Amino acid sequence: MSERLRGVVVTHAELAAALVGAVRAIAGDDGGLVALSNAGTDRAALARLLEDAATPAGTPVLVFTDLVGGSCTAVAATVARGRAGMRVVSGVNLGMLLDFVFHREEPLDAAAARAAAAGRDAVREVGR
């Protein structure tokens, strides 16, 4: 069995905390998700927060960010580039996180692909 993945959600303002709170409300457990905000941070400070959240070293980590061109994504991609066992998926939504917390045993690469697919699948036009 693969080591269970750790999920870190990195967003603007309080979005990450709200998303993790919503996961907890729906699933009854937050699946170990860690919420980080970029509020008040420059790139170096946010990178340190992410590295701290991704400990212990060697734990496979999937990082969820909100905006593909945002500072959270740029920082996460930079941190992940220098660290084995970390992948980044942008465009986080609640559907993506809910799927993740029930599939934390997957290999990291497969989990990243699965998260992107789950996030896309959660976006639909409804009621027509």
Place this chain on the structure above:
Amino acid sequence: MSVALYRIDDRLIHGQVVVGWGQSLQVGFIVLVDEAVRASDWEQELYRMGVPAAVEVIFAGVAEAAARAGAWEADPRTGIVLTGDIATMAALCEAAPSVRRVNVGGLHFRPGRTERLRFVYLTDDEAAALRALAATGVAVTAQDVPTAAPVPLEAFA
């Protein structure tokens, strides 16, 4: 207007720039003046990733930016020129006298800096550098997003 904004922002090209200012100004090009990013294809690709395809992204060092500043000012498109720190913007202003206004858009907390505005933290030396820039005739204000009012230099440095 060609270059609508000369901005100091330690997050470089990010959401506030691309979405906030980019949509508001309907920008056609963004210039990032940063020697480290200029030297890294990987970082350039990273910063291009979130910019709409219709917006040109240009990476330059200070000397190159100074040489091209006149062309950017004459460009029929609207542009934003970014640096990640005060020293780089001051160097650009010195090398390109056509730069007459600077927006402090985001300088966040680091050890040694104190809060001047919610989005501006400065050391005493950085505050002095901004005042020195203003003393050369450059208009320096702080404004994070286009819907906010610009804050005069005297209020934060």
